[in-house]
Amino acid sequence: xxxxxxxxxxxxxxxxxxxxxxxxLFVLVAGGRxxxxxxxxxxxxxxxxxxxxxxxxxxEVPATxxxxxxxxxxxxxxxxxxxxxxxxGPMGLTTYEEVRPxxxxxxxxxxxxxxxxxxxxxxxxxxxxxxxxxxSDTEVQTIARWVDTGAPLGNRAxxxxxxxxxxxxxxxxxxxxxxxxxxxxxxxxxxxxxxxDVWWRPIVPTGxxxxxxxxxxxxxxxxxxxxxxxxxxxxxxxxxxxSGQWVETERVSEYALGKVGEVxxxxxxxxxxxxxxxxxxxxxxxxxxxxxxxxxxxxIWLYPKDYQRTYKQDLKLYSLLMKGGELxxxxxxxxxxxGFHSFKTPVRIDSFQPHGHFRLVAKTLEIFxxxxxxxxxxxxxxxxxxxxxTSHIYADDAxxxxxxxxxxxxxxxxxxxxxxxxxxxxxxxVGLGSRTADEMSHAWIAVTHLDDEGYTKLVAERDARxxxxxxxxxxxx
Ligand code: HEC
Numbered sequence: 001x002x003x004x005x006x007x008x009x010x011x012x013x014x015x016x017x018x019x020x021x022x023x024x025l026f027v028l029v030a031g032g033r034x035x036x037x038x039x040x041x042x043x044x045x046x047x048x049x050x051x052x053x054x055x056x057x058x059x060e061v062p063a064t065x066x067x068x069x070x071x072x073x074x075x076x077x078x079x080x081x082x083x084x085x086x087x088x089g090p091m092g093l094t095t096y097e098e099v100r101p102x103x104x105x106x107x108x109x110x111x112x113x114x115x116x117x118x119x120x121x122x123x124x125x126x127x128x129x130x131x132x133x134x135x136s137d138t139e140v141q142t143i144a145r146w147v148d149t150g151a152p153l154g155n156r157a158x159x160x161x162x163x164x165x166x167x168x169x170x171x172x173x174x175x176x177x178x179x180x181x182x183x184x185x186x187x188x189x190x191x192x193x194x195x196x197d198v199w200w201r202p203i204v205p206t207g208x209x210x211x212x213x214x215x216x217x218x219x220x221x222x223x224x225x226x227x228x229x230x231x232x233x234x235x236x237x238x239x240x241x242x243s244g245q246w247v248e249t250e251r252v253s254e255y256a257l258g259k260v261g262e263v264x265x266x267x268x269x270x271x272x273x274x275x276x277x278x279x280x281x282x283x284x285x286x287x288x289x290x291x292x293x294x295x296x297x298x299x300i301w302l303y304p305k306d307y308q309r310t311y312k313q314d315l316k317l318y319s320l321l322m323k324g325g326e327l328x329x330x331x332x333x334x335x336x337x338x339g340f341h342s343f344k345t346p347v348r349i350d351s352f353q354p355h356g357h358f359r360l361v362a363k364t365l366e367i368f369x370x371x372x373x374x375x376x377x378x379x380x381x382x383x384x385x386x387x388x389x390t391s392h393i394y395a396d397d398a399x400x401x402x403x404x405x406x407x408x409x410x411x412x413x414x415x416x417x418x419x420x421x422x423x424x425x426x427x428x429x430v431g432l433g434s435r436t437a438d439e440m441s442h443a444w445i446a447v448t449h450l451d452d453e454g455y456t457k458l459v460a461e462r463d464a465r466x467x468x469x470x471x472x473x474x475x476x477x
Contacts, residue, residue: 061138065146066154067096073160074139075099078116081165088226094162096153107147110140117388121380125365128395131260171299172218172260180218180299182206184234184278188293191228191284197435200282203237203246206272213269213309215301217253218261225284225294230436231255231389232296233281238273249273251315253298254353254391254444261299262315262391265350265399268448269309272300285436313350313448320412320441321432327441329359329416329430337441340368341408346455349400350446352379353391354412357436358422360384362413363443369406385422386436391444397465401450401458412441 062070075083075093083089092098099106109115118133135143146152171180187202221229234252239245250271253262264270282296303309320339321327329335354363362382368375378400379392394400402408418426430439450458 061141061145065142065149066152066158067099067146068154068156068158070142070154071099071146072096074135074143076160076163078133078135078139080163082116084165100151103147103151107144110135110143113383114385117385118390119381119383119385119388120390120392121382125377125379126394126398126400128398130263130393130395169223171220173216173263173299173301177216177301181302182208182272182300184298184300186232186280186282186294186296188295189282189284190293191225191291192286193288193290195286197230198284198286199434200284201280203277203279205277206236208272208274208276210274210305212272212305213303213307214264214272215303216261216263217298217300219253219255219296219298221255221296222291222294225291225296228284228287228291228294229255229282229296230285231281231283232298234278234298235281236273236276237279238276246277246279248279249276251317251444252278252300253315254355254389255296255298262351262393262446264313265348265396265448267309268311268313268350269303269307270313270315272302283434310454311448311450313446315351315444315446317442318408318410318445320410320443327432327439329414329439331427331429332417334417335414337412337414339408339410339442341410342405343402343447343449344404346404346450346452347402348448348450348458349378349394349402349408350448351391351393351444353389353444354381354384355389355440355442355444356384356412356414357386357439358424359414359416359420359430359439360386360412360441361415361420364411365443365445366409366411367400367402367406368409369403371403371405375409391446393446397462401455401462403455404452408445410443414439 065071079089079093083091083093085092091102093102093106106115113119116133116135120129120132120134122134122137184204184206186200187204189200189202191198219232219234221232232255234255235248236250236252237246238249240247250273252272255261278298280296284294318339318341319325320337325337327335327337349365352365354360356363361384362380363384364380364382365378366375367378381392416423416426416428416430420426424437428437430437432438432440434440
């Protein structure tokens with residue numbers, strides 16, 4: 001029997017009875033279309049998820065766990081950037097005294113996979129990701145054992161040196177690339193303390209009069225507006241001479257709470273078009289506090305003018321609905337949507353970011369190969385939450401290289417029952433719409449468009465690197 005392989009840890013915890021419903025649905029749909037779900041392991045697509053998941057090589061959790069020796073280093077690496085004063089976490093977790101009162105809550109949040117906020121299944125699909133915040137199973141178990149044994153401090157001499165963190169007001173990527181070459185700001189907007197969702201769609205010029213290749217993009221909400229700015233999408237629009245209209249050419253970025261930004265891979269050019277404007281689409285949600293003249297900034301780092309790049313990368317919205325399709329969720333129902341997308345040339349998939357609201361519970365990206373009949377899981381997010389939108393960026397040698405004709409299969413699972421803890425009202429009919437109370441069904445995918453020659457070359461280069469790494473590993477033994 002074929003079934004989606006949701007992260008083991010999450011199925012038991014968050015899915016409960018829902019898993020049964022969702023899996024049943026999947027079999028019906030997938031079976032009806034006679035899609036052959038790959039039975040096990042080895043993916044065939046170049047650059048697929050060859051690596052073993054961290055779970056398969058779990059080192060021992062120490063018998064006696066102390067804060068100083070074992071827990072503090074984990075918190076430094078995975079928690080403190082948000083849990084320190086001036087950052088977005090509700091409390092600091094930088095010293096034993098700060099952490100101790102939260103021990104129980106920490107145990108619960110890390111066991112459930114809610115903290116750190118990076119929802120991505122462990123035991124399925126590509127596991128090598130950039131900016132991956134997840135803890136390993138050993139780290140989770142270390143924290144659990146520490147709390148279960150009374151959360152002792154241990155020996156202060158074992159404490160790691162306190163880390164230094166960048167000011168949360170500074171730009172992401174500032175360390176690597178310096179200050180942004182271009183900052184595009186929204187026009188100021190005053191958000192009332194209370195009320196419905198609000199959209200703010202100012203159009204502002206980039207000020208550049210020639211095409212340039214983007215190196216990285218990062219969107220930075222103001223400190224005060226950070227909790228209210230749910231999404232800030234942006235796209236480049238250029239003047240179409242014939243119609244006299246400003247038309248969309250390229251997405252710039254999709255900012256959502258918790259997302260830092262995106263770096264364009266070295267071999268690709270994402271174009272910032274000459275004489276373009278940025279059309280913002282900011283989605284604010286009132287937080288109970290008036291925010292006066294809020295401004296969201298987007299930093300853009302550019303490659304030098306004469307920088308030649310072989311391939312073009314773009315970041316686009318891929319729908320999971322048929323053309324003109326409806327999304328309709330009766331009260332107390334579960335629903336699945338699926339979208340299929342293929343390309344005229346080989347491509348590389350650089351990132352995957354599901355999008356949905358309160359009823360979305362899981363989204364997956366698979367690749368179907370018509371040649372082999374295999375459907376390979378690439379990414380699965382089975383404990384989705386609208387609180388965090390993360391773009392999962394594949395590590396350079398893990399980004400799937402997709403042959404011409406292969407099909408991206410994106411699947412969304414929705415739960416409008418009371419089993420879904422995030423569901424504000426299971427008695428509602430829910431339809432397509434951009435309010436948080438409505439639902440949406442798409443994913444953002446960054447795609448580098450290759451040619452046949454480039455595809456063959458990238459596959460060969462990866463194989464060579466893999467062989468070299470294997471040889472080095474053997475020689476060491
Ligand atoms: C990307 C930023 C970020 C990171 C990294 C992060 N947190 Fe959080 N954390 C938050 C935010 C924001 C909240 C408040 C919203 C919520 O509860 O989800 C929160 C809430 C919590 C809470 C609940 C507090 C309460 O009021 O009950 C706990 C416990 C927690 N985090 C622990 C951790 C631990 C432990 C880590 C590391 C293993 C971690 N967090 C990593 C941002 C972060």
